[in-house]
Amino acid sequence: MSLIPSFFGGRRSNVFDPFSLDVWDPFKDFPLSNSSFPKLSEENSAFVNARVDWKETPEAHVFRADVPGLKKEEVKVEVEDDRVLHISGERNVEKEDKNDTWHRVERSSGKFMRRFRLPENVKMDQIKAAMENGVLTVTVPKEEVKKPDVKSIEISG
Numbered sequence: 001m002s003l004i005p006s007f008f009g010g011r012r013s014n015v016f017d018p019f020s021l022d023v024w025d026p027f028k029d030f031p032l033s034n035s036s037f038p039k040l041s042e043e044n045s046a047f048v049n050a051r052v053d054w055k056e057t058p059e060a061h062v063f064r065a066d067v068p069g070l071k072k073e074e075v076k077v078e079v080e081d082d083r084v085l086h087i088s089g090e091r092n093v094e095k096e097d098k099n100d101t102w103h104r105v106e107r108s109s110g111k112f113m114r115r116f117r118l119p120e121n122v123k124m125d126q127i128k129a130a131m132e133n134g135v136l137t138v139t140v141p142k143e144e145v146k147k148p149d150v151k152s153i154e155i156s157g
Contacts, residue, residue, distance in 0.1 A: 050112045052087065061122060061140040063087065065114070068134040077129045077138055083120075085127075087138065088113040121145060 052065040067075060067089055075089040092109045118124075123141045130137050 050089070050114070052114045052116075054116060058142075060142055061118065063116065063136075063138040063140070065136040065138075066134065067112075067131075067136055070131075070134065072131040075131065075136055077127075077136075079124060079127065080115075082124065083118050085116045085118055085138065085140065086113070087115075087136070 050065055050067050052063055055062045055064070063085065065087055070089055070091060074091055075087070078086040078088075080086050088111070090109070090111045093107070095106045097104045097106075118140060121143050123143055126141045128139045130139075
């Protein structure tokens with residue numbers, strides 16, 4: 001038996017070999033399979049890593065956050081320190097499965113939080129948020145920028 005694992009050879013499958021690539025799964029033949037429940041950890045992983053896009057238009061700053069499966073009651077949109085947009089959310093899921101011989105409860109939870117410092121040319125009192133099909137849209141209108149009056153000056157000389 002070699003003490004150095006073979007990375008280039010075929011698969012090793014010796015129970016007494018500490019470098020064996022076969023891993024024993026004690027739950028392989030267990031009656032509860034992973035297909036009984038949706039993959040909660042994967043769902044929450046997507047939620048925790050929520051992506052937020054910030055797009056600037058001539059009229060407003062628009063933030064779009066992908067938060068699949070989240071209800072609007074589970075999302076908070078706040079303004080801190082008069083210039084910081086704070087978007088956060090939390091999800092707690094519990095799935096239960098029963099049979100005559102077993103009882104299984106699977107719990108999963110996740111949180112996310114994003115903060116954005118807003119520029120000075122926004123109307124803080126007119127911020128709007130809407131949620132549709134798992135996408136949160138926050139619209140922050142811009143103040144109109146007055147163009148300076150330009151006066152022509154005649155050059156003498």
